[in-house]
Amino acid sequence: MTQTQTRTLSYNDAIIEGIAEEMRRDPQIFHMSTEAPGPLAAEFGMPRVRQTPIAESALTGMAIGAAGAGYRPIVDWRLVTFCFVAMDQIVNQAAKIHYMFGGQTTFPIVFRTTVGGGARRAAQHSQSPYSMFMQLTGLKLALPSTPADAKGLIKTAIRDNNPVVFFEAGRIGGMTGPVPAGDVAIPFGQADIKRAGADVTIVALAWMVHEALAAAEELAAVGISAEVIDPRTLAPLDIATIRASVLKTGHLALADEAPPNASATADIAARIAEDPEAFAALKAPIARISGLEAPIPYSPALEDHVFPGRQRIVERVRALLGR
Amino acid sequence: MSQLTPDRQRQMLRQMLTIRRFEERASEGFRAGEIYGVVHAYSGEEAVAVGVCATLTDRDKIISNHRGHGHCIAKGADLDRMMAELFGRADGYCKGKGGSMHIADFKIGMLGANGIVAGGISIITGAGLAAQMDGEGAVAVGFFGDGASNAGPFHESINIAAGWKLPVVYVCENNQWAVNVPAAESVPTPNVADRAAGYGIPGVIVDGNDVFAVYEAAAAAVARARAGEGPTLIEAKTYRHRPHTERIDQPDARPKEEVARWLEPDRDPIPRLIARLQAQQGQLSDQELAEMEAAVQADIARAVAFAKASPFPTLASALDDVFAA
Ligand SMILES: Cc1ncc(C[n+]2csc(CCOP(=O)(O)OP(=O)(O)O)c2C)c(N)n1
Ligand SMILES: [Mg+2]
Numbered sequence: 001m002t003q004t005q006t007r008t009l010s011y012n013d014a015i016i017e018g019i020a021e022e023m024r025r026d027p028q029i030f031h032m033s034t035e036a037p038g039p040l041a042a043e044f045g046m047p048r049v050r051q052t053p054i055a056e057s058a059l060t061g062m063a064i065g066a067a068g069a070g071y072r073p074i075v076d077w078r079l080v081t082f083c084f085v086a087m088d089q090i091v092n093q094a095a096k097i098h099y100m101f102g103g104q105t106t107f108p109i110v111f112r113t114t115v116g117g118g119a120r121r122a123a124q125h126s127q128s129p130y131s132m133f134m135q136l137t138g139l140k141l142a143l144p145s146t147p148a149d150a151k152g153l154i155k156t157a158i159r160d161n162n163p164v165v166f167f168e169a170g171r172i173g174g175m176t177g178p179v180p181a182g183d184v185a186i187p188f189g190q191a192d193i194k195r196a197g198a199d200v201t202i203v204a205l206a207w208m209v210h211e212a213l214a215a216a217e218e219l220a221a222v223g224i225s226a227e228v229i230d231p232r233t234l235a236p237l238d239i240a241t242i243r244a245s246v247l248k249t250g251h252l253a254l255a256d257e258a259p260p261n262a263s264a265t266a267d268i269a270a271r272i273a274e275d276p277e278a279f280a281a282l283k284a285p286i287a288r289i290s291g292l293e294a295p296i297p298y299s300p301a302l303e304d305h306v307f308p309g310r311q312r313i314v315e316r317v318r319a320l321l322g323r
Numbered sequence: 324m325s326q327l328t329p330d331r332q333r334q335m336l337r338q339m340l341t342i343r344r345f346e347e348r349a350s351e352g353f354r355a356g357e358i359y360g361v362v363h364a365y366s367g368e369e370a371v372a373v374g375v376c377a378t379l380t381d382r383d384k385i386i387s388n389h390r391g392h393g394h395c396i397a398k399g400a401d402l403d404r405m406m407a408e409l410f411g412r413a414d415g416y417c418k419g420k421g422g423s424m425h426i427a428d429f430k431i432g433m434l435g436a437n438g439i440v441a442g443g444i445s446i447i448t449g450a451g452l453a454a455q456m457d458g459e460g461a462v463a464v465g466f467f468g469d470g471a472s473n474a475g476p477f478h479e480s481i482n483i484a485a486g487w488k489l490p491v492v493y494v495c496e497n498n499q500w501a502v503n504v505p506a507a508e509s510v511p512t513p514n515v516a517d518r519a520a521g522y523g524i525p526g527v528i529v530d531g532n533d534v535f536a537v538y539e540a541a542a543a544a545v546a547r548a549r550a551g552e553g554p555t556l557i558e559a560k561t562y563r564h565r566p567h568t569e570r571i572d573q574p575d576a577r578p579k580e581e582v583a584r585w586l587e588p589d590r591d592p593i594p595r596l597i598a599r600l601q602a603q604q605g606q607l608s609d610q611e612l613a614e615m616e617a618a619v620q621a622d623i624a625r626a627v628a629f630a631k632a633s634p635f636p637t638l639a640s641a642l643d644d645v646f647a648a
Pocket of ligand 1 (some may be wrong): 389390438439440467468469470471472498500501502567
């Protein structure tokens with residue numbers, strides 16, 4: 001199989017394909033979730049693909065125990081909403097256990113979870129709380145925005161010897177795109193320049209990558225050349241690629257559907273602002289395009305109002321550049 | 324008990340004595356400022372850890388709680404590295420990153436103490452799942468308190484372990500208090516073991532200060548687990564001799580007479596075991612006991628010397644082991 005062969009796959013199918021390939025390769029990998037994914041259950045069945053009681057806290061802890069005993073568990077929390085009942089296991093146990101015990105053993109775990117709104121599912125089921133996890137040194141965090149990235153990053157997540165939270169953007173689940181066949185793993189900590197440009201750097205996350213790309217098209221029509229960067233992993237964060245882009249463009253905008261308070265965009269903005277060279281290169285203040293500071297409402301017009309989109313990106317970037 | 328040779332019985336006494344003397348030294352070190360933070364002594368509960376761990380092998384796994392020194396020692400942890408960890412030194416089990424509440428030795432299947440009440444129960448259940456998938460007959464044992472039996476992880480984990488017939492033994496050390504909350508007020512059933520019925524597994528009550536009774540109950544539960552028949556909940560009724568922690572200014576709500584009663588030799592698990600061995604013709608002479616006591620004291624002294632000789636960790640090591648390679 002050559003790496004140049006590509007197929008068109010959905011984001012969700014690309015993730016399942018990546019997991020299945022890894023499970024074929026390594027018998028220590030197993031998958032637990034309160035609803036077993038059909039294709040994995042069909043191919044692997046018990047005991048490697050388990051449908052479990054609705055007990056996310058126990059599942060999260062059990063993954064830690066099984067990992068410490070030599071397995072490589074994958075736990076799908078499903079909506080990120082449901083992992084909050086497992087916060088002790090995530091915050092106090094998984095994130096710290098390697099360090100706290102002096103690095104005695106490793107805990108290779110993937111926690112899969114779906115984030116984001118847009119499905120009219122109201123406040124509890126529409127969250128994008130990845131920045132909460134950015135405080136938890138000891139976890140790696142992936143947040144792919146395309147089918148190809150999703151497959152390449154899930155493979156890396158499974159091979160990593162640390163607990164990884166793998167955020168899957170619900171809005172993108174059905175989106176299709178080219179996915180290279182075969183064993184293509186994407187390293188963590190490598191941002192991807194989704195579109196090259198010269199006038200402004202737009203760092204965007206998950207669904208907002210696609211909104212930023214659409215915005216870049218509109219901006220091009222008015223003569224603004226936007227570079228769109230997807231960090232792809234929030235821990236480790238590839239600040240170098242963002243920094244290099246800012247040095248080139250002199251303008252930084254950040255787009256995320258999460259609210260701006262203590263967010264990923266706040267963190268990236270601070271890192272750029274505290275870098276003397278990058279700060280000196282900035283010709284205008286940093287602009288953030290975020291969700292509004294409210295729980296996500298249900299009624300369609302309200303929900304759409306709370307989330308940012310391509311229009312808000314275009315407006316903010318044009319204001320930033322004064323054109 | 325029939326399976327336990329006199330030698331083995333004396334070894335169990337020696338382990339219990341080691342735990343008691345280790346805790347006394349830890350308490351002394353805490354008061355002297357050589358040991359930092361918080362120390363929860365296991366004194367008075369030694370028969371539980373020793374009785375249970377006597378049924379286990381190195382490939383079996385245990386997990387502990389905040390009161391974890393006894394479980395470590397009973398599982399065979401190295402006293403030197405334990406003491407060095409309490410002293411915050413580079414040669415401690417966790418290179419000085421863990422301290423009293425976070426000692427682990429993964430090589431001997433001790434998956435760690437835990438500062439979160441009930442925090443280890445689901446982790447050991449996962450180790451049980453791993454043991455089941457390995458299919459080699461290993462078991463996983465979780466130690467936790469009466470207080471932890473009121474927390475969610477206890478119920479979620481036992482429910483899953485029962486449903487999946489995982490080879491796990493849940494050992495509730497009911498020392499009748501969770502800090503200053505009596506179990507009589509927080510556990511609505513007469514016994515923690517009664518809760519096993521809700522999960523369709525055996526709930527066994529045992530005198531936690533009788534090391535042989537604990538051994539027998541654990542041996543049966545371990546055999547059941549190894550045979551693939553699933554988990555057991557053992558409730559060991561016991562009592563802690565010390566206040567909740569070694570901090571001196573800490574209120575202790577336990578009635579003085581109650582504490583005093585449990586310290587008496589007919590309740591204290593160590594004098595009870597000594598009396599029993601001495602009553603059995605020729606199993607423990609006064610001289611043997613004195614020699615054992617001296618040997619244990621020497622072990623503790625050596626551990627303290629090791630700890631004191633070990634350097635404090637380098638400041639650069641603060642950033643080591645944040646992530647695994
Ligand atoms: C989740 C959580 N809540 C509160 C505490 C504070 N705390 C530490 S030990 C303890 C009591 C635990 O009682 P029990 O489980 O009976 O164990 P024991 O101390 O009696 O051995 C409490 C409340 C904690 N460590 N974790
Ligand atoms: Mg208690």
